[in-house]
Amino acid sequence: MSDLPNLDHYWLPFTANRQFKSMPRLFQAAKGNYYTTIDDRRLLDGTAGLWCVAAGHGREEIAVSVANQLRTLDYAPAFQNSHPLAFEAAERLAQYMPPGLDRIFFTGSGSESADTALKIALAYHRVTGNPLRNKLVGRERGYHGVNFGGIAVGGIAGNRKAFGNGLAGVDHIRHTLDIGRNAFTRGLPQDGGIALANEFEQRITTLHDPATIAALIVEPMQGSAGVLLPPVGYLKRLREICDKHGILLIFDEVITGFGRLGTKFASDYFGVVPDIITCAKALTNGAVPMGAVAVKRDIYDAFMANSPAGGIELPHGYTYSAHPVACAAALATLDIFATEKLEDRAAGLSTHFEQVAHSLKGLPFVKDIRNLGLVAGIELESIPGKPGAAAFATYLKCYEMGVLVRYTGDILAISPPLTIEKDEIDRIFSTIGEALTTLAAEGEAGLDPTRHLKNEQQWVAHQQEIHQQHLILEHTA
Incomplete structure (x- = not known):
């Protein structure tokens, strides 16, 4: 076992x-x-890091x-200068994008990508002579990162309530989850999509002038809020409504991009092309922070045509936009996807993944199971007065048993690397099943976090004891 580092100074996000x-x-x-823990145990990665390590860990390429x-070239100034790799990475990413989305703005993260997309949308309407289009619409339970723009259009209250008023001129439409109607659906829910999308048009017509709406931003599949799937026809109908009213449609594909659904992007899976796509995470396989925003060419051309000659068309950017090292990582990652056809691999595993995920139906705590591609959400019954307790205890128990899962509220989210094998998929879900059964048998005591990870707790206690001994020695010296 390695020595425990000093835990005092790092404030974890x-x-x-x-x-x-x-x-x-x-x-x-x-x-x-697999991860190797600091006490030398192997842990099967059921979450691809944080949705980002699509090609598996430790890629030599x-x-x-x-x-x-x-x-x-370790760094080149991002403003008024650049480097060849930035243009090569943009070209390669443009080729990977759905048709027409071939103008690329690089950022440092998914959060930066979301804010960049919102700013491009607002500025686009201004440069095309429509400055009154200054309202943004997001969706309940949506996650678009943690910058002020992203949390404004995002629909997760806990991410906003500590930070004041945020942006004005933002509204939200209803999320797509309907457990009462669609519990344990395999793949996309069949019913309710068109009616749900039509509520967007109802809302902007009743509460706003549609001519004041700049953009609608949605995740094609809501990931961070617990794998919320769009019913059949929902996204196509949103596209039609946006076209009808001149509203830009933004897809946040930070999670769904790069093979997660068995296609390059969710846009490809659903056959719906937005005006703007945001991405990050698997763009560099999680190796180096990087994000990107892809826009339709006519949006870019509007800025070029309607801005003063010699002037900055978009007064926005980051010190680390198109960082040379991030570009190198992105190009290597795109090479891996091209060579190993990871999107096809994910598509080929999706049926087995679905079958194994739904085998958990009927186990203790399990309220709903949702899946698409290589993503599954397992929603647990909320314990009165202890929201999230069952999911957190399950996460800890799975960690003990050698499998890393992710929990958010009362939902377990599974999103393994696209390099996962069938027997490893089996192991992920059988471990979750065993953990749920064990916790149910233990009752109230099983929900107590201190009953889990005894090794880690002993480790901390030992380090604290050593620290106290050092203090005593320093005091008596």
Whole structure:
């Protein structure tokens, strides 16, 4: 077992820091579909990191590309200058995108991509002579990162309530989850999509002048909120409504991009082409932070045609836009996708993945199972007064048993690397099933986090004891 680092100084994101530091889950290495924990145990990665390691961990091709780039050109100014790899990466990504979305703006993350897309949408209407189109519409339970624009159009209250008023001029439409009608649906729900999409038109017609709406932003499949699937026809109808009223349609594909649904993008899966796509995560296989926004060529051309000669067409960007090392990682990742056809691989595994995921139906706590491509959401019954307790305990139990899953509220989310094997898929879901059965047998006690990860807790206690001894020695010296 490696020494435990000093845990005092790092403030972990989206984490209960005090709880984490009482039983730290730390990784020291990763290869293929597995992590190695700091106490030298192998952990099957059921989440592709945070949806991002689509091609599996420790890819030598990416490591070599990044190392060579660091030795050649570690950084180039992003403003008023650039480097050849930025244009090569943009061209390659444009070729990977759905037809027409071939103008690329690079960012450093999915959050930055969302805010960039919103700013492009607002600025586009201004440069085309429609400055009154300044309202944005998102969706309940939507997740578009954590910058102010993203949390404004996002529909997760917990991500907004601590930070004040946020952006004005934002509305939301209803999310797509209807467990009462569609529980345990395999793949897309068949009913309700058109009516649900029509509510968008109702809302903007009744509460707003449609001519004031700049853009609608949605995740084709809502991932971070717990795998919420669009009913059949829903996204196509949204596209029709946006076209009818001159509203830009933005797909946030930070999670669904790069093979997750068995196609390059969810846009390809659903046969719906938006005006703007945001992406990140698997763009570099999670190796280097990077995001991108792809826009239709006529949007880009409008900025070029309607801006003063010699002027900056879009006053927006980041120090690390098209960072040379990130571009190298992206190109290496796109090469892997092209060579190994990971999208096709995901599509080929999706039926088995679906069957195994739904085998959990009828087990303790299981309220609903949702799946599409290589994504599954397992919604658990919420325990009165203890929201999220069952999912958190299941996550800890699976970790103990050597499988990493993700929990959000009362939902477990499974999204393994696209390099996953069938027997590993079996192991992920059988481990979840065993964990749920064990927790149910233990009753109230099984929900107590301190009953899990005893090794990690002993580790912390030992380190604290050593720390106290050092303090005593320093005091008596």
